Amino acid sequence: MTASLTNPLRVGLRQERVISPQCLVIFGASGDLTHRKLVPALFELFRQRRLPSEFAVLGCARRPWSDDEFRQKMEEALGPLVQEDPQAWRTFAAGLFYEPVDLQKDGDVVRLSKRLDQIDRQRATRNNRTFYLSVSPAFYGSGCRALAAAGLLSDPSRSRVVIEKPFGRDFASARELNRVVTGCGQESQIFRIDHYLGKETVQNILVLRFANTIFEPIWNRNYISSVQITAAETVGVEERAGYYETSGALRDMVQNHLTQMLALTAMEAPGRYDPESIRNEKAKVLQAARLADEQEPWHCCVRGQYGPGGSSSNPMPGYRQEPGVDPNSTTETYVAMKLFIDNWRWQGVPFYLRTGKRMAKRLSEVVLTFREAPVHLFDAAGGTPTANQLILRIQPDEGAEFRFEVKAPGSGMRSRPVDMNFSYDESFGEPSDEGYVRLLADAMLGDPTLFTRSDEVEAAWRLYTPLVELIEQSPWQLPVYPYEARTWGPAAADSLLARDGLLWRRP
Numbered sequence: 001m002t003a004s005l006t007n008p009l010r011v012g013l014r015q016e017r018v019i020s021p022q023c024l025v026i027f028g029a030s031g032d033l034t035h036r037k038l039v040p041a042l043f044e045l046f047r048q049r050r051l052p053s054e055f056a057v058l059g060c061a062r063r064p065w066s067d068d069e070f071r072q073k074m075e076e077a078l079g080p081l082v083q084e085d086p087q088a089w090r091t092f093a094a095g096l097f098y099e100p101v102d103l104q105k106d107g108d109v110v111r112l113s114k115r116l117d118q119i120d121r122q123r124a125t126r127n128n129r130t131f132y133l134s135v136s137p138a139f140y141g142s143g144c145r146a147l148a149a150a151g152l153l154s155d156p157s158r159s160r161v162v163i164e165k166p167f168g169r170d171f172a173s174a175r176e177l178n179r180v181v182t183g184c185g186q187e188s189q190i191f192r193i194d195h196y197l198g199k200e201t202v203q204n205i206l207v208l209r210f211a212n213t214i215f216e217p218i219w220n221r222n223y224i225s226s227v228q229i230t231a232a233e234t235v236g237v238e239e240r241a242g243y244y245e246t247s248g249a250l251r252d253m254v255q256n257h258l259t260q261m262l263a264l265t266a267m268e269a270p271g272r273y274d275p276e277s278i279r280n281e282k283a284k285v286l287q288a289a290r291l292a293d294e295q296e297p298w299h300c301c302v303r304g305q306y307g308p309g310g311s312s313s314n315p316m317p318g319y320r321q322e323p324g325v326d327p328n329s330t331t332e333t334y335v336a337m338k339l340f341i342d343n344w345r346w347q348g349v350p351f352y353l354r355t356g357k358r359m360a361k362r363l364s365e366v367v368l369t370f371r372e373a374p375v376h377l378f379d380a381a382g383g384t385p386t387a388n389q390l391i392l393r394i395q396p397d398e399g400a401e402f403r404f405e406v407k408a409p410g411s412g413m414r415s416r417p418v419d420m421n422f423s424y425d426e427s428f429g430e431p432s433d434e435g436y437v438r439l440l441a442d443a444m445l446g447d448p449t450l451f452t453r454s455d456e457v458e459a460a461w462r463l464y465t466p467l468v469e470l471i472e473q474s475p476w477q478l479p480v481y482p483y484e485a486r487t488w489g490p491a492a493a494d495s496l497l498a499r500d501g502l503l504w505r506r507p
């Protein structure tokens, strides 16, 4: 009898979680994600002693590297981390292997199978395998098919596949990809990754809402007047023009990361903390969400693209001047939009989403604004009393703050807003793990809670379908407004809120 990968449905998630012996196979092992995120996350897990001793990583890509060349590349990628702990690196590196594989070639897949059997014998990894598809999205479907055809997915208790984003380009392609991948194995074997769900602070939305009693009674349309969800970045497109030109901010950030934050903020309380209960509630709330104006989406969405900016000492190119970008590109690097959720909890409460590159500040947060007091008894020091706000700071300065009015010092009775602040850093002292550390461990544990189920991913695409179609069929109806690099985006996005008498938060 050999131990199989743990069945997530039978795991009490509160028990200590131990990763079974296994081989993690990374397709796209010569790529950026492997160097920047995956191998550093695995090395971190190793240093935290969370990997079993019967463990191996098999890197696969088209390049004809040897095991030693792969180890050397990964050593370079880890840089100072190796110098910090050379002994740990030597032990970890002994479990790294490489096989040149093109999943489109039958012969390569046969060779891959043999190599996996050999690694099983060498490292006692017991036929347990997690396949990570860090390849071009065009190959997700065919990659799964190749693995299934070689029999590598035939035992659901021993094999699973992790699929990177973007999962599809629109509703139809996501549904088709779901059809293909679920035809290759069971849904429980498919782990659609969204690295935002690996962030402690994103998971904290659930804990804050459902481990406290004070929030639930006011977490609804009776008390909350609007919600803002922001993911602002200061970086530009970097070296990724090839990918980004075909994606843009809507597909790159909104359909996945922002939508996940929306789902966790707005979902109903699950009956239990188990993967399906959580994912049922997320899927349900996304199915109830819609653009504020589905018939004429240009009324509820603004697109932008960064132009040159920065300072004289640190000038920044505009998006169209970035290497690899079409000088006439109309790809959006900024999106803002207004949504509604048609259910009992949220009917009529606007949810505003925005994301952009080269914004004034790096900032991801969820802001819940509460209704104003029905009668203003006191003058406000700043002119108008501010509404209460609960701000969930996803990054940086991870934490939460609550803004409320207090008496301004002095003889009068004027009110003034103050902030009550919780900081992860101050309370817990140690930095939280990178999202990939958590998610890689969860995938290898077989815990799908923080991965997106097929119905969720389809609901997320369906939500944005009117926009996707508009951009493809009549883009002039949704112009791309330029904004200066390192500002808060185009003025049109301010007007979107101004029409509702609101302002974006600019901390």
Ligand code: BG6
Pocket (backbone or CB within 6 Å): 233, 252, 253
């Ligand atoms: C990725 C996007 O998924 O998320 C990038 O493709 C973006 O464009 C990144 O920069 C942001 O992630 P984080 O963790 O840095 O906020």
